[in-house]
Structures are given as C-alpha cells and as structure tokens.
Amino acid sequence: MTTVVLESTKYIMIVIMALYMLISFVFSHSKWSDESRKHAVRTQRSVIFLIQLLGALDIFIYTCEIKSLIFFAFEEALFVFILVNFWIFYEDAPGIVINHMCLLLSIGFIMLQRLDFSLAIRQLAFSAIGAVVIMIIPVFIRRVTVLDKLRIFYAGAGIALLAIVLVIGSVSYGAQLSVSFGGISLQPSEFVKIIFAFYLASALCSDTEFKNVVKVTIVAALYVIILVLSKDLGAALIFFFTYLVVLFVSTGKASYLFAGIFAGALGSVAAYFLFSHVRTRIIAWKDPFSVIDGAGYQVSQSLFAICSGGFFGTGLFLGYPESIPVVEEDFIFSAISEELGGIFAICLILTCVSCFIMFLNIALQIKTRFYKLLALSLGTTYISQVFVMIGGVTKFIPSTGVTLPLVSYGGSSLLSTMMMFAVILGLYMYKESEDEYIQKRKRKEEKRANRRRDRS
Amino acid sequence: MAYAFLVLFLALIGYFAKVIYFDSDSIINNAYNKRTDVYSQRIVRGDILSSDGEVLATTITDDDGNETRYYPYGKVFSHIVGYTTEGSYGIESSANFYMLRSHTFFFTYLLNEIMGNKNQGDTVITSLDADLQQTAYDALGDYDGAVVVMEPSTGRILAMVSKPSFDPNTLEDDWDEITSEDESSVLINRATQGLYPQGSTFKIFAALEYLRENNYDDSAFSYVCKGSIKGSSTTIHCYHNSVHGELTLKKAFAKSCNSAFASLYDVLDISDYCDFVNASLFGIELPTDLSSSQSSFTLTADSGQDEIMQTLMGQGQTVVTPFHMALIMCALDNGGVLMNPYETDSVVNDARDTVKEFTSVEYGTLFSEKDCDAMLEYMRYTVTDGTASDLDVSSYTAGGKTGTAEFSDSSDSAHAWFVGYAGATGYNDIVVSIILEDSGSGSEYAVPVAKKIFDEYFD
Numbered sequence: 001m002t003t004v005v006l007e008s009t010k011y012i013m014i015v016i017m018a019l020y021m022l023i024s025f026v027f028s029h030s031k032w033s034d035e036s037r038k039h040a041v042r043t044q045r046s047v048i049f050l051i052q053l054l055g056a057l058d059i060f061i062y063t064c065e066i067k068s069l070i071f072f073a074f075e076e077a078l079f080v081f082i083l084v085n086f087w088i089f090y091e092d093a094p095g096i097v098i099n100h101m102c103l104l105l106s107i108g109f110i111m112l113q114r115l116d117f118s119l120a121i122r123q124l125a126f127s128a129i130g131a132v133v134i135m136i137i138p139v140f141i142r143r144v145t146v147l148d149k150l151r152i153f154y155a156g157a158g159i160a161l162l163a164i165v166l167v168i169g170s171v172s173y174g175a176q177l178s179v180s181f182g183g184i185s186l187q188p189s190e191f192v193k194i195i196f197a198f199y200l201a202s203a204l205c206s207d208t209e210f211k212n213v214v215k216v217t218i219v220a221a222l223y224v225i226i227l228v229l230s231k232d233l234g235a236a237l238i239f240f241f242t243y244l245v246v247l248f249v250s251t252g253k254a255s256y257l258f259a260g261i262f263a264g265a266l267g268s269v270a271a272y273f274l275f276s277h278v279r280t281r282i283i284a285w286k287d288p289f290s291v292i293d294g295a296g297y298q299v300s301q302s303l304f305a306i307c308s309g310g311f312f313g314t315g316l317f318l319g320y321p322e323s324i325p326v327v328e329e330d331f332i333f334s335a336i337s338e339e340l341g342g343i344f345a346i347c348l349i350l351t352c353v354s355c356f357i358m359f360l361n362i363a364l365q366i367k368t369r370f371y372k373l374l375a376l377s378l379g380t381t382y383i384s385q386v387f388v389m390i391g392g393v394t395k396f397i398p399s400t401g402v403t404l405p406l407v408s409y410g411g412s413s414l415l416s417t418m419m420m421f422a423v424i425l426g427l428y429m430y431k432e433s434e435d436e437y438i439q440k441r442k443r444k445e446e447k448r449a450n451r452r453r454d455r456s
Numbered sequence: 457m458a459y460a461f462l463v464l465f466l467a468l469i470g471y472f473a474k475v476i477y478f479d480s481d482s483i484i485n486n487a488y489n490k491r492t493d494v495y496s497q498r499i500v501r502g503d504i505l506s507s508d509g510e511v512l513a514t515t516i517t518d519d520d521g522n523e524t525r526y527y528p529y530g531k532v533f534s535h536i537v538g539y540t541t542e543g544s545y546g547i548e549s550s551a552n553f554y555m556l557r558s559h560t561f562f563f564t565y566l567l568n569e570i571m572g573n574k575n576q577g578d579t580v581i582t583s584l585d586a587d588l589q590q591t592a593y594d595a596l597g598d599y600d601g602a603v604v605v606m607e608p609s610t611g612r613i614l615a616m617v618s619k620p621s622f623d624p625n626t627l628e629d630d631w632d633e634i635t636s637e638d639e640s641s642v643l644i645n646r647a648t649q650g651l652y653p654q655g656s657t658f659k660i661f662a663a664l665e666y667l668r669e670n671n672y673d674d675s676a677f678s679y680v681c682k683g684s685i686k687g688s689s690t691t692i693h694c695y696h697n698s699v700h701g702e703l704t705l706k707k708a709f710a711k712s713c714n715s716a717f718a719s720l721y722d723v724l725d726i727s728d729y730c731d732f733v734n735a736s737l738f739g740i741e742l743p744t745d746l747s748s749s750q751s752s753f754t755l756t757a758d759s760g761q762d763e764i765m766q767t768l769m770g771q772g773q774t775v776v777t778p779f780h781m782a783l784i785m786c787a788l789d790n791g792g793v794l795m796n797p798y799e800t801d802s803v804v805n806d807a808r809d810t811v812k813e814f815t816s817v818e819y820g821t822l823f824s825e826k827d828c829d830a831m832l833e834y835m836r837y838t839v840t841d842g843t844a845s846d847l848d849v850s851s852y853t854a855g856g857k858t859g860t861a862e863f864s865d866s867s868d869s870a871h872a873w874f875v876g877y878a879g880a881t882g883y884n885d886i887v888v889s890i891i892l893e894d895s896g897s898g899s900e901y902a903v904p905v906a907k908k909i910f911d912e913y914f915d
Contacts, residue, residue, distance in 0.1 A: 003572040011570075245457060292488050304489040306472075307480030320494045342476045346469055353465050360458050383461055387468065396471050 005061050006315035009054045013340060014312065017347040020047040020103065024096055024354045028361075041095030045083075048103050052076070055110035058316040068113065074124060075109055082131045086425070089138050093425040097358045100351050101421050104406035107348065111336055112409055114316055115328050119409045126411040130418035137419065138426040147198065148370035154199035155219045161188040161195070162226045187412035189227065189235045193385075194416060194423070196223060196239055197377035204250040205370040213251065217243075224267075231277050234388050234402030240264055241384035246377045285398035298324060302331050302393045305338040306345075313341030328409040330401045334393050348407075349390060356383040362428045371427045378420045481803075481812055485553040495556035498569075501525070502555035502577030504537055504547055507614075507801060510586040512537050513548065513624075515577075529586070531621040532593045535645035536584065536613070536746075536799065539624045542631050546645070550745040551580045551800050554812070559805040576806040583612035583801045591912040592617045595905040599892040601871075602646035602778045605909060607884050608786035608877070610816040611795030614886060615909070616779075618646040648748040651775040652891055655859030655898065656712040657873045658770035660784070660831060661736070662720055663709050664823070665729045667830050677705040677723075685715040687762040692718045692769065695860055695897065709834045710842025712858060717769035726764055727757035736822055737780055743796050743819050744779070751776040770859060781875045782889035784822070788831050789877040789885050792823035835876060843899040844876065846907050852914040854878035856888075856906065858898030869894050874902035878910045886913055 027040035056072040079102055086098050105127060112120035141147070165188050203216045220243040227236035244264070248257040271278045280295045288296030288303070301324040309319055321327050321335035337345035359379030366372040385405055392399035403410050405417040475483070484491075500523065504513040512533050516526050525540060527533065538546020558565060558575035568575045585605075592603040592615045605615040620642050622634055634642050644650060667674060681700035684693045692714055694700060700713045708716035730753075738753040753774050755767045766772040779797075787794040796817045803812040823831075835855030839847045847854040856876020863871060872892040879885040888906050895901040 001572075004570060007569050007572070249457060289486065292486075297488075300486070300488060303475070303483050304486065304491065307476060307483045308489075308491055308494075310476055310480065311473075314494070318494070318498075320491045323490050342473065346472065349465065349469055349472075353462070356461065357458065387461075387464060390472075391468055394468070394472050394475060396468050 002061055003315070003318070006058055006318055009058050010313050010315040010340060013051060013054055014343050014347075016047050016050055017344050020044055021347045021350050021354075023047075024100070024351065028096055028354065028358060038095070041099060044096065044099045044103075048079075048099060048106055051103070052079075052106045052110075055106070055113075055316070059110070059113050062317045067117070071109075071113065071117075071120065071124070075106070078124065078128055078131060079106075081128075082134075085131060085135055089135055090425050091429065093428050094358055094362070097355060097421070097425060100355045100358075101406060101418070103351060104348075107336065108332070108407040108409070110316070111332055111339075111407070112328060114339070115321065115332075115335060116409075119328055122411070123409055123414065126414045127418070130415050133415065134418055134422035137422040138429065141423070141426045141430070148202050148205055151199060151202040154195050154202060158192045158195040158199060159219070159222055159226065161192050162223065162230070165189065166226055166230045187410070189230075189232055190410075190412040190416040191419075192223075193235070193238065193381050194378070194419060196220075197242065197374060197381055197420075200243065200246045200377045201370050201373035204246060205373055208251045213247065213256065216247070228271055228275070228278075233278065233281065233398075234385075234392070234400030237388050237400060238381060238384040238402070241387075242377055242380045245380045246373060249376055250373055281398045281400065285395060288395065298326075298331065299393070299395055299399050301325070302334040302399075303395060305331075305334040306342070306394065309338035309341055311342040313337070313339050313344060315339060326401075329403050330389070330399075330408070331393050332408045333390050333404050336407075349386070352383065352386040352405075356386075359383075359424055362424055366427055366430060368430060371430050375424050375427050378424050382417070382420055481554065481557065484557070485551070487549070489553065492552065492556065495553070498574060499556050499558050499577045500574045501540070502558075503579045504551070504555070505579060505581045506584045506586040506589070507582060508586055512582065512584070512586075525624075527624045529590075530623050530625060532590055532617075533584070534621045534624050535618040535647070536589075536616040537582075537624070539627050541624075541628045545643075546746065547580065547582060547799060551803075554578055554580050554800075554803045557811075559809070559811045561805075561807065578803050578805050578811055579808075580800050581802045581804060582799050583607075583614060584616070584799065585614045585913075588909060588912055589615040589617060591615075591908055592905070593619075593621075595908040596892065599895050599901070600646070601890070601892040601895075602650060603905065603909070604647045604779050604782040604889045605913075606782050606786050606797065606887050608790040608887055609795070609884055611786065611797045611819075612801070612816075613797055613799045614913075616645075616647045616799075618644070618650070645747065646778065646891075647889075648742070648744065648746050648777055648779040650777055650891075651749050651751065652778070652871055652873075653772075653861040653863055654770060654774060654776045654781065655861030655871065655873050656714075656770040657781060657857045657859035657875050657898075658767070658772075658774060659709055659712065659717050660788075660857055660875075661733050662717050662724070662729070662768040663705060663834060664827055664831055665724050665732055666705060666720060668732070668827065669725060669728070672826050672830050674705040679703050679708060679713075679716040679719055681708075681713050681715045683715070685718045685765070687718070687765050688760065690762050692765055706834055706837050707841070709857070710838040712838075712843050712860075714769040718765035720768050721761060721765045724768070726755075726759075729768075730755055730757060737783060738776075742777070742780060742783065743794075744798075746779075746799070748779060749777055751780045771862070778889045778891050781873075782887060785875050785877055785887035785889060787822040788828050789879075789887050790828075791825050792821050792828050794819040794822050832877070839876075843897075844874065844903050844906075846899070846903045847876070847878070847910065849907075852878045852880035852883075852910055854906075854910055856903075858903060860897040863894075870896060872896055872898045872901035874898050874906050876906055878914065880914045883914055886910075 023040050023044055027037050059068040086093055109120055112123050223239050224236045244260045284291055284295040284299055288299040292300045305321050305324055316339050319338040321338050324331045324334055327335050356379055363372050363375040385402055389402045389404045391397035403413040501515045503511055506512055511528050513527050515523050517523050536546050538548035540548045555577045558577050560575050565575055588605055596619050600619050603617040606613050622642050680702050683697045683699040684691050694714045700711050703713055703716050733753050738751050742748045796819045798814055800814055802810055804810050832855055835857055838844045838857055839854050843858040844856050854876055856874055859873030861871040872895045874890045877885055877887045888909055890902045890905050892901045
C-alpha cells in the first residue's frame with residue numbers, strides 16, 4: 001500500500017511540475033493580459049500547494065509520524081505569511097517569481113524531511129526568519145538613499161569578511177567556509193555575495209572609464225583570490241561569473257568580456273598547477289570512478305543516485321540518496337533526481353532559469369542605473385550558483401561544493417538567497433524613476449480621496 | 457547575455473538527460489554502488505544464460521514470494537558464474553546491476569510499479585559455451601586445477617573452470633565447511649587467482665627473445681643436449697634426465713629441452729629479456745572485471761646466473777595465473793593484439809530485446825606480427841614433432857607448449873601445463889590455458905584435456 005502511494009504520487013508530481021513549468025514560460029510573456037496572468041499565478045499556487053500536500057502525504061504514509069503533519073501545518077502557515085508579506089510590502093511584484101521562491105522552498109522541505117527531519121525543522125525556522133527579513137528590505141531600500149555611494153565600504157567590508165573566514169574560519173569539508181559566533185555558525189561568503197553585487201553596481205553605475213574598470217577588476221580579483229585560498233572554489237567561480245557579466249553589460253564592450261574569459265582561463269590553469277585542492281577537483285571530474293576511493297567518491301555516488309532514479313525516479317523514500325556524503329547541502333539535487341525523477345529535476349532547473357529570466361526583465365525595466373545593475377548583478381549571482389551546483393553534481397563541470405539556493409539545507413545560504421530575491425523584487429517597485437513614483441503615488445492618493453469624497 | 461546563460465543551461469539539461477538515458481546502465485554497474493538491496497526489493501533478479509541459451513542461473517519465486525537463486529549446472533560453472541549469497545562473486549558480481557534493472561515493456565513496468573509488484577530483471581547473456589565448459593570440467597577429472605578457453609579475435613571467454621569446485625545452490629549451508637578447509641581453498645577461482653610456477657610454458661619468452669635479437673633467424677643456434685647443464689653452483693637437468701642430442705632452437709622448444717634453454721644465458725641480453733617479459737602483463741592488474749591476481753616476475757639483469765638459467769627454461773621465481781597465460785596466447789594468435797577479455801555478450805529484457813551489447817575493445821599490442829608468426833610455427837612444431845603430438849589430428853590445426861612445473865623437491869610431484877591454440881576452416885580460432893595440479897608432465901596430463909576441448913569445439 002505504502003509503495004502504491006509513493007509510486008503514484010511520484011508520477012502525479014512529475015505531471016503537475018511539468019504543468020507548473022509550462023505556465024511559467026507561457027505566461028511570463030507580457031502579451032497576456034493582467035487578468036490571465038493573475039489567473040496563471042493562482043493556478044501555480046494551487047500546484048505548489050498540491051506538491052506540498054503530496055509530499056506531506058508521502059512522508060506521513062512512510063513514517064507514520066504525527067510530527068510530519070505538524071510540520072506541514074507550520075509550513076502552510078509560513079507560506080501564507082510569506083504571500084501576505086509580499087502582498088503588503090511588494091504591491092505589484094511579479095507573482096511568478098514569488099511562486100518560484102515558494103516552490104523551491106517546498107521541494108527543499110520535502111527532501112530534507114525525507115533525508116533528516118531535524119534539518120528540515122531548522123530549515124523551516126530559518127525560512128521564518130527570512131520571511132521577517134524580507135519585510136524590512138523594501139523599506140530599507142527606500143529610506144537609505146546613499147546605497148549607490150558606498151563602493152569603498154562594500155569593497156572593504158566584503159574583503160574583510162572573507163579574510164576573517166580565511167584566517168579564523170573552521171575547516172569544513174576541506175574548505176574554510178564558516179565562522180562561529182556563540183554556537184551559531186555563519187558562512188560569510190553567502191552574504192558577501194550580496195555585498196559584492198552592491199559593490200559592482202555602485203562602482204560601475206556612473207563611471208565606466210578604463211581606469212575605473214581596472215580598479216574594479218583589482219577588487220574583484222582580490223575577492224576571487226581569497227576565495228580560492230579558502231578552497232571555496234564554487235564561490236570563486238560565482239563571483240567571477242558575476243563580475244564578467246556586470247562588467248560587460250555596464251560597459252557594453254565585448255573586448256572586456258573576452259579579455260575576462262581569457263584571464264579567467266589563464267587563472268584557472270595557474271590555480272591548477274599552484275593548488276593541489278584544485279587539481280584534486282579536476283581529477284575527480286575527469287574520471288570520478290578512477291578515484292572512487294578518494295576525491296571521486298561524492299561525484300560517483302551522486303551519479304549512481306541520478307542514474308538509479310532515471311527519468312521517473314524511484315519514488316520518495318524508495319531510493320538510497322543517503323549514500324552521498326553531505327547530500328542535504330551540496331548534493332540535494334541528486335537526491336531529488338533519484339527519488340522524484342530526472343524529469344522533475346529538469347523542471348526544477350527550468351524553474352531556476354525562469355527566475356533568472358524574470359530577474360533580467362526586472363533589470364531591464366528599472367531606469368535608475370545603479371538599481372538596474374544591482375538587479376542584474378544579484379540575478380547573475382543567483383543563476384551562476386545554480387549552474388555551478390547542478391553542473392557539479394552531474395559531472396558537467398568539476399564539483400565545487402556549493403548549495404542549490406532555497407533548496408539545499410543551510411541557514412546562511414537560505415537567508416542570503418531570500419534577501420537577494422527580496423532586494424530584486426524591492427527594486428522592481430523602482431522601475432519608474434523616483435519622481436514618477438511619487439507622482440503615481442499622489443495620483444493614487446487623490447483617487448482614494450476622491451472616492452472618499454464621493455461616498456460622503 | 458541572457459541567451460548565453462540559456463545556451464549553458466540547455467547544454468546542461470541536454471547533458472543531464474544524456475547521462476540518464478545513455479550512460480546510466482554502465483555507471484550504475486559499479487561495486488561502490490550500494491543500492492543492491494534497494495533494487496532487489498523491486499526487481500526479480502534476472503537470469504544468466506550461456507551463449508547457446510542454457511540457463512546458468514535463475515531466480516525461483518515460491519508461492520509465498522520467497523526468492524531463491526538456482527544454478528542448474530551446479531558445480532560446473534561455480535567460479536565463473538559466481539554467487540550472491542555470502543557476498544558476491546563472478547558474473548553474479550560483475551554484472552550484478554544489469555540483472556537488477558528491468559527494461560520490461562514500459563506499460564507492464566508502470567503497472568507493476570503502481571501495483572507494488574516486482575518487475576522481471578534483465579537477463580545477462582554470457583560468452584560461455586555450456587558444452588565446452590562441461591567438457592573442460594569433465595576433462596580435469598579428479599585433479600585440482602583450471603582451464604581457460606578464449607576466442608582471441610574478440611577476447612570472449614568461452615569456458616573457465618576451476619577445481620575443486622563448490623555447489624552454489626547449497627553454498628549457504630556449506631559455507632562454514634568450505635571456509636574452514638584452509639588448504640584446498642575451494643572458493644578461489646584458480647583460473648584467475650591461482651598463482652602457479654609456470655614450468656616450460658615460460659620458454660615461450662626466452663625463445664621469442666632469441667628470435668627478436670637475431671632478426672627472426674634461428675639458424676645460428678645449435679646445441680648438443682647431454683641431459684644436463686652446469687650453472688654457477690647447481691646443475692640443471694632435463695625432465696627425467698632425457699638426453700635430447702643435437703638441437704635447433706625450434707626442436708629444443710618442441711622437445712622442451714631445459715639444458716638448451718638454460719644455455720641461452722650466454723647468448724641473450726638479459727636486461728632486454730626482463731623488459732620484454734615485464735611488458736607482457738606481469739606485475740599489473742589484468743584487464744578483467746573478474747577477481748584476479750597479479751602475476752609476478754622478479755628477475756633482473758643483476759640476478760645470479762643460476763636464477764637466470766632457471767628462469768629462462770621455466771623454473772625460477774616466476775608465478776602466473778592460467779588466465780594470464782590464456783591472454784598471452786590470445787595476443788600471439790591475434791597478430792600480437794590483445795583484445796580485452798570479457799564474459800558478458802549482451803543484456804536483454806524479458807522479451808529478449810537487446811538492452812545493451814558488449815563489443816570487443818582492443819587492449820593493446822603485446823607482440824609484433826613477426827613474433828607471432830615465429831612463435832605459432834614453433835608451437836605447431838611442438839604438436840607435429842614434440843611434446844604435444846596427441847594434438848596432431850586432421851580435423852583442426854593446433855599448436856602449443858607443454859609445461860611441467862616441479863613445485864617441490866620430490867621430482868615426481870609436478871603441475872601439468874598446456875597452453876595452445878587451434879583453428880579450422882569455418883571456425884574462429886580458440887586458445888586454451890590448462891593446468892592440472894600435482895599430476896605429472898604436461899604432455900601426459902594437460903595435452904589430453906586440450907584435445908578433448910578442441911575435439912568438442914571443432915566437432
């Protein structure tokens with residue numbers, strides 16, 4: 001009986017997930033009327049709820065534990081809280097992006113409950129904190145008007161944070177990633193991603209002269225080099241991608257892009273010869289099975305998981321993703337692919353891509369250059385991380401151990417990603433310039449006042 | 457910019473789908489994949505068949521749903537087919553995951569999954585020839601030892617016997633008894649894991665080294681055998697102190713004259729000889745997914761005269777596995793090119809549709825064509841005018857080298873060796889590597905086994 005439920009929910013999930021994807025791509029186009037887009041967003045919300053419900057059903061049926069139902073109740077409360085939050089604080093933010101965020105969180109919750117219930121509870125708590133933080137962000141952006149003038153602060157703060165980690169950070173899985181404050185361990189590099197985006201936007205928003213580009217490059221190189229020294233190659237890659245993209249878009253010069261790619265390639269080769277931890281990753285990527293006893297173990301196990309699941313997956317609880325070390329963080333994608341299926345996993349990738357496309361749309365609509373670059377920069381950071389993560393666990397590129405934003409377990413990663421989403425959606429409200437915004441506001445006020453007068 | 461990322465992600469998704477669709481079967485079939493239990497809850501382990509369609513292993517499910525693995529041939533295929541109780545071994549281990557995957561008709565598969573029924577796992581079709589295996593098994597008689605039969609042009613293993621054998625059907629019950637007998641080591645596949653002194657079969661290397669150094673012209677060699685030759689401190693005798701008289705190298709090879717080969721000590725470049733032997737799969741893992749031992753050749757140019765003379769004629773410290781000698785024969789019979797040995801031809805689903813086909817892959821070149829031509833001629837001469845004359849029949853053309861490996865001081869106890877090839881029009885060539893422990897001379901004990909195998913194959 002249990003198997004029948006787990007098997008059939010797996011197929012239902014694949015079908016509705018595909019439906020969700022279809023809606024995302026069809027209705028993200030602006031040719032549709034507001035009314036039909038709202039309808040699409042509502043349909044997607046039903047799909048998300050259904051996925052949450054099916055996940056909860058699977059988990060309850062398999063574990064027969066009441067705590068899974070309690071978790072489900074809290075989860076629903078959290079999502080209602082998040083949706084209400086956005087409704088109040090982010091008036092006309094695109095509903096599809098908010099849906100994507102909720103969907104990714106939900107999938108993470110399902111997988112974490114299946115892998116390690118206690119982690120799922122912690123993840124839920126972090127999400128609740130995140131939901132509170134995103135309330136403050138639009139206010140913050142609106143009130144703090146000097147955000148674009150703080151480039152020296154961003155450069156200094158980011159590098160200082162990373163340097164602190166490098167010096168005193170505890171060693172986790174070969175990489176120095178976290179510092180502990182009174183029992184809570186933080187991964188500053190997750191938050192430095194946001195600072196770095198602010199830096200790039202502020203540094204390149206007004207001046208794109210060669211001299212300035214050199215300055216920006218030096219700062220970016222410092223970030224990347226510290227990360228490579230801390231063995232956090234994944235983050236180094238993400239920062240490098242972001243730097244390249246923002247530089248190219250802000251200057252419009254393809255020569256910078258090619259020079260950057262060339263320098264990046266050169267740097268990679270140098271890193272390969274200089275650092276043994278870089279070499280290890282490359283060897284484990286080229287043929288993980290030849291070093292399956294050592295460096296290739298994780299990637300091999302990840303491939304076993306993905307291939308065992310096939311396109312349709314084994315069904316929740318019916319695979320063996322526990323065999324992958326740190327599956328809850330760096331390899332959660334493989335666990336999802338094994339148990340919920342390759343098709344589901346592809347839809348998950350497409351969801352992330354859809355997020356990025358929406359972010360780019362937002363960036364295009366924003367008129368203030370600083371905010372435009374900021375949205376672009378954060379969006380690129382996000383999508384680079386998705387690419388480095390999924391590329392790594394599928395052996396498309398060398399595995400560097402980064403998290404899948406919103407899905408993987410990890411407080412720092414979760415909070416920083418929610419903040420990124422919030423900042424971008426907060427900026428969306430600035431798509432008109434400040435004056436237009438004030439006028440629009442005034443018109444609305446007048447309308448309301450008129451209506452009040454009419455009534456009375 | 458957006459397009460660049462889109463292209464990247466499309467490539468990633470395409471790659472991801474490719475891995476799942478095309479590569480998954482070969483990736484999953486790895487000893488480090490711990491999913492055996494997970495799979496066997498959902499799949500009925502598939503069968504193992506011989507190349508001629510005989511069932512070598514199958515799963516029987518009783519009315520209560522209990523599964524037992526049944527091996528119709530009992531002891532005959534025990535080492536090569538292997539077992540899954542008490543760990544896993546043989547093909548049961550190397551092809552484990554193929555049998556735990558089901559490529560049954562899509563709709564049936566789905567229906568079974570949803571109903572919670574098990575699906576039928578895929579069937580592994582081996583390259584083993586059931587008749588040949590049975591012949592080899594019977595031919596060894598009561599002797600401990602091993603037989604390997606292979607097809608040199610492809611690397612397919614046609615038969616692999618190891619004795620003493622065990623019955624995989626009752627392995628669980630017999631386990632304690634089998635593992636307590638530490639002397640006979642029943643569980644070891646002697647063909648791939650047994651390390652034996654190789655006796656005169658090792659003369660192949662000394663003869664080849666002479667031919668290589670003299671541009672394949674052996675006319676300058678002549679030796680008069682008086683039954684023994686003096687080393688620095690010991691005297692080397694020919695088998696049973698036979699006096700072979702005046703010899704060419706070819707005749708010395710065919711008659712397996714120890715004195716003549718020991719005399720090569722003064723003629724050969726020993727350092728070259730060592731390099732040549734070492735390049736012939738010694739001291740490395742053999743290219744197979746079966747459990748195997750590494751052969752060892754410890755001679756160097758600095759070794760003492762006695763040891764060098766002993767090694768040249770085939771005693772010394774060298775030990776080899778019968779499987780290794782079969783691979784040497786494969787390369788010699790295939791123009792010097794060794795094909796990777798394999799024992800699974802294909803994987804099919806329950807409707808006999810092919811799921812995966814294994815093809816021959818070249819391992820590398822061990823010998824030059826001139827090496828092969830000369831050596832095959834020497835081996836042929838051993839059949840027509842030497843120690844393997846039993847094989848001089850009209851229905852096929854055989855060649856080979858006998859060996860008698862004395863392993864203790866008592867001169868009567870020796871392992872009988874034979875390595876050889878045979879071919880006939882209308883058939884692919886085959887090679888054999890045979891050892892009978894503690895029997896006697898190669899020509900008396902191992903050659904008749906080869907004859908039975910050749911007779912069966914070229915029937």
